[in-house]
Amino acid sequence: MADLRDLEDFAGPLLQQLEPAGRAKLAKSLAQQLRRNQQQRIASQHNPDGTPFAPRRTHKLREKQGRVKGKARMFLKLRKSSFLKASGDARGVSVGFTGRVGRIARVHQYGLRDRIAPRGPVAQYEQRQLLGVSGTDLDALKDALLAHLSL
Template sequence: MSNNLEALEDWAGGLLSQLEPAARNKLARELGQALRRSQQQRIAAQRNPDGAKYVPRKQRNLRGKQGRVKRKAQMFQKLRTAKHFKLRFDGNAITVGFAGRVGRVAKVHQYGLKDRAENGAPDVKYSRRAILGLDETTLQVIRDKLIEQLSV
């Protein structure tokens, strides 16, 4: 995957350096928004970048809970909102990711690390769920946006 990204960077690097700063910023904003949108759709579909489904959540004993139990809740539902899923860009770089406490939760799931579900709870090893990553469709979206901007 990194080879594809490096090849894309080599291909577009010379052309992007010829753009004016305003056009480069506009392109960075459009690419960042498209990248965030594709990541949000993949997270909503509960898929890793390679197409495999996320490992399901561990079943919890909810017998003592009063009222109705929501079974259809998806993982990372709030995490993929624009409030938490930050986009930063300038003429030279585009960054899509999480910051702060939400970033820590995302990192634990991204790499399958150990963490505590709440204070005083024992450490739990979380399954690896790739929240961020590039797949072929995302790379194609980036290529299309680059070609669209450079042909104008």
């Protein structure tokens, strides 16, 4: 996983030259770009380091009978922009999950134990890093930052 301090060291002096309104506009566009990258990565079912997500467990007792439609994808709705929020202001950029889905995302992000259903059994979930910054994300953010500053 890439280190955000490198980007902060690179961009800090450049951002100090901008006015707060300019920093807020830049932060909002960087947050949207970062959210787009996260959505694409979650759709491709990969962790930030490029490894694929741990596959779903197979359920032998209640396995569906008949035709199975393709490969069961995880986090189809979770990656939508109504759940994955991006915000940016003059002080910083943030991308994260909101509401009840934030709890689901946290369980998968850190590989925690959680109930499968209300009053149901508890299961240990595999770690699947939904949020994270990769090297390509850092490069894209640097390019967007330089493009904004060169205007």
